[in-house]
Amino acid sequence: DADVTQTPRNRITKTGKRIMLECSQTKGHDRMYWYRQDPGLGLRLIYYSFDVKDINKGEISDGYSVSRQAQAKFSLSLESAIPNQTALYFCATSLGGLDTQYFGPGTRLTVL
């Protein structure tokens, strides 16, 4: 079984809809991250969490919110989706700040 899983893997939605992307990990890591990938831009950090009570904004957090329900679960929400949020979204985990980040398989989100 994969250590970092994301659901759904693909989602098509309409402008204005609320969407939740979920991430679960079995690696026992405290740190979890949400990134989005756009062609030619690499990955950019949306939110990160060092533990259940510590959530921080990344460089492109506007229009997104997150919830850390447990050590193993970190959800990303789009309260009112817009077309420029169409992207590939990745969750990642790490043991410590300088440790390797392990990525989930990604969620491809399309907002029409």
Next chain:
Amino acid sequence: AQSVTQLDSHVSVSEGTPVLLRCNYSSSYSPSLFWYVQHPNKGLQLLLKYTSAATLVKGINGFEAEFKKSETSFHLTKPSAHMSDAAEYFCVVIRMDSSYKLIFGSGTRLLVRP
């Protein structure tokens, strides 16, 4: 501030020939650098990482990278390309602040010709 620049957006090689993917970094500190690979419709996989130990870092699948401080470079190489190496490759540096976030280059797409 830390940043990385991948010098080629696309690289095309023939199977069996060497691979060179170029990355330059900028960092006020001794950087922690990574190469990740992303195969089509897959997540990102760590190839190798440099954390100020040996300057020549060996990774998975025959890849290696050499940290050259004088040239601020961290180029990825492989002696002989395989068809399965076709993918997108990202050079990455860790931001040395409280976030420890990864800062990604824009990526290099490697095409391997039969």
